[in-house]
Amino acid sequence: MIILLVINRKGGRRMKTKGKKERTGFAAARIRAALAVISCIALAPALTGCGLMPKEEELPKAPVMAEGQSQTYTxxxxxxxxxxxSDNVRVSYVPASSEKLSFSEGGEYVRHVYVKAGDRVKAGDVLMELDLTDINEQIQDQQDQLDQLTLSLGQLQESEEVDLEEARLKDAENPNQTVSNETTVSEQYTTQESMLTNSIQVGQARLEELKAKRAKRQIIASIDGTVTYLYQYDQWEATEKDKQVAVISNMDMALFEAYSDNAAILTPGQTYTVTCGDKELQAVARTGKELNYSSLKPDSIYLQLTTPDPELSEGDKGTVSIVKxxxxxxxxxxxxxxxxxxxxxxxxxxxxxxxxxxxxxxxxxxxxxxxxxxxxxxxxxxxxxx
The missing domain is CATH 2.40.420.20 (conserved putative lor/sdh protein from methanococcus maripaludis s2 fold)
Incomplete structure (x- = not known):
């Protein structure tokens, strides 16, 4: 911005020749001119913002270059x-007869394991047990006492027979006695036998209690079958009450039940392949009515395995594919x-x-x-x- 200030020197000289009053007026004019210059400087930014002053020219921005694009194919x-x-029929493993076993006491350590998965067992076999040292000693002591009482009763009965025979002989020699010798001897032995018999009954009840207590510390099979599951305890792992630790299944009736809506496409008597995980198992289709087992549904279709697999567990899922x-x-x-x-x-x-x-x-x-x-x-x- 350029500001031009023009001062008339000639007029100035005239004011100088005219005296003091004119000189005073000339000084005031100079002051007003200076104030005008200052005002112009102060208003310059405002004039630029209002568009009265020319704007600086802006150069155009450089064009945006598009990046190369690529396409990936699969x-x-x-x-x-x-x-x-094919049609897939869904099936589920359901052994016709099985039992799930658990300890009724918790917080104990397993002392012995007598079987492994896949072993065949009979009803009454012990599969595993907790520490039985104390209770076995109590059972043995009770059994010894019971044996002694039973022996005493037998000896008493033998003595009774001998004494009764002697009493009968005496009675034969003295038939007119008021009370026979036989009656007297019989009454004496009856009292003793009654006392021993009561002791034996009490001892037997106590023995059964101890055996029941021991049974709670054991896993005992109640059916004939195959151990299809056995829990593996760590070295210092304690038992949990009612936690399943073993399963025994009757492998003679190892079955898959067809439960999907298209189960009817299976033909009874025909052999199919059941795919269960990475296993392929051969099985024959049967109706529940044909198998005639109390736990089976008469109208359902079952697949009876030709070779039982002890690694299967109840509820394992599989499929049978029918090629169309x-x-x-x-x-x-x-x-x-x-x-x-x-x-x-x-x-x-x-x-x-x-x-x-x-x-x-x-x-x-x-x-x-x-x-x-x-x-x-x-x-x-x-x-x-x-």
Missing amino acids: LTQAVKGNVIV EQSLDTLVVPSDAVEKQGDKTIVYVLNDKGYKEAQTVTCGLDNGTVVEIVDGLEEGQTIVMP
């Missing part, structure tokens, strides 16, 4: 394979690679230039995982997944 190939369409249609050793691609566009079926392929290109195909059997390609592709051709 690729696969058209290969030879099998297309199998199949096309073997045919050209296949993933089912997801196929698209419908109007009345055409297409698959995207990778052409020679590396670009995605739609290819019209004719499809055959489709099982939802892979689809048969009847026409339009060649084996080994690269497929671009949508």
Whole structure:
């Protein structure tokens, strides 16, 4: 900004020649001119903001350069394979007879384990037990006392027979006695026998109590069968009351029950393969009525294993696949690679230039995982997944 200030020197000289009054007026004019200059300087920013002053020219910004873009494809190939369409029947393992065992006492340590999973046992066999040292000693002491009482009773009865025989002989010699010797001897022995008999009964009851107490510290099989589950205790792991530690199953009736809605497609008497985890088990379809076992449902379909598997547990799930249609050793691609566009079926392929290109195909059997390609592709051709 440039400010021009013009002073008329000639007028100034005239004021100088005119005297004091004119000189005073000239001084005031100079002061007013200086104030005008100061005002212009102060107003300059405001004038610029209001557009009265010219704006500085802004240079245009550099153009934004677009980054190169790339596209990633998921690729696969058209290969030879099998297309199998099947119905899957869901089944669940249900041994016809089994028992689940647990300790009735907690906070104890297991002293002995006598079996392992897969062992066959009979009713009454002991599978595992806690420390029984004290209770076994009590049982032995009680049994010894009971044996002694039983022996005493037997000896008393033998003595009674001898004494009664002697009393009868005396009675025969003195038939006119008021009270027979036999009666007297019999009454004496009856009292003693009654006392011993009562002691034996009390001893037997006590022995049964001790045995019941011991049984609570043992796992005992109540049916014949196979140990299909056995809990493995750590070295210092204590028992938990009522926690399942063993399962015994009757493997002669090892069954899978078909529980899905399509179970009726299984034909009784026909052999099927049950897939359970990584196991493939052979089983024959039977009706519950045919098996005639109290715990089975008469109208349900069961699959009886031809070879029982002790590693199976109640509730294990499996499937039986029934093949409906199949096309073997045919050209296949993933089912997801196929698209419908109007009345055409297409698959995207990778052409020679590396670009995605739609290819019209004719499809055959489709099982939802892979689809048969009847026409339009060649084996080994690269497929671009949508």
